[in-house]
Amino acid sequence: xxxxxxxxxxxxxxLKGEKYEEQITKQLEHLEEVEYEHTDxxxxxxxxxxxxxxxxxxxxKQLYETFGEAEHELSKVALxxxxxxxxAETSVHFKNGLIERVEIWNTLGDYPEExxxxxxxxxxx
Numbered sequence: 001x002x003x004x005x006x007x008x009x010x011x012x013x014x015l016k017g018e019k020y021e022e023q024i025t026k027q028l029e030h031l032e033e034v035e036y037e038h039t040d041x042x043x044x045x046x047x048x049x050x051x052x053x054x055x056x057x058x059x060x061k062q063l064y065e066t067f068g069e070a071e072h073e074l075s076k077v078a079l080x081x082x083x084x085x086x087x088a089e090t091s092v093h094f095k096n097g098l099i100e101r102v103e104i105w106n107t108l109g110d111y112p113e114e115x116x117x118x119x120x121x122x123x124x125x
Contacts, residue, residue, distance in 0.1 A: 001029050006079075006116060007045055010102055013077045013121045014092045019066060026056040027099055038113050042088065042105040049098050057097035067094075079104055080120045084112055090121075 002008050011028065015021045030053035035046040063072060072094040079088040088106040092099060104111065 002031055002033060002047070004033060004045070004115075006119060007033060007047075007102055009119070009121050010077060010079065010090050010104070011092055011099065013123065014074050014090070016076075016123075018074070020058055020062055023056050023062075024058065024099070027053045030056070031099060038111070040110055042103065042111050045102040045104075047099055047101055053098055058094065059097060063094070063097055076123060077121045078124050080122055081116055081118060083118070084116065085109060086111065086116070086119075089124075 002011075008028070012025065015024055018024065027049065030050045031047050032050070033045055034048045035044075037044040037046070058066065067073075073091045075089060075091040077090050079086060079090050085108050086106050087108050088104045088111065090105075091103045093101045093103065
């Protein structure tokens with residue numbers, strides 16, 4: 001299961017209102033963060049799934065209905081922490097119908113290596 005509240009907040013807010021929100025949300029209890037890669041301005045959170053998650057994967061048809069010909073990613077929320085000068089774009093990426101990673105890119109400069117203690121996720125669409 002995904003342990004990070006920040007990761008969960010980004011994913012769940014991103015999924016709100018999506019056609020397959022309920023189905024994708026059911027994947028979450030079968031996913032876990034396996035690697036974090038810090039860049040100067042962001043953070044990549046890599047996610048792997050346990051076998052049971054495949055029960056909730058998006059089919060090719062569902063992926064096409066959700067993304068069309070575009071990349072399989074949703075970018076619908078910003079991550080904000082004014083105290084640490086963070087206003088970041090976020091995206092949730094899918095591979096083979098399952099959530100594969102979350103990306104955070106701070107538009108205001110550097111992104112801290114230590115975990116954020118407070119934040120706000122805000123819809124941008």
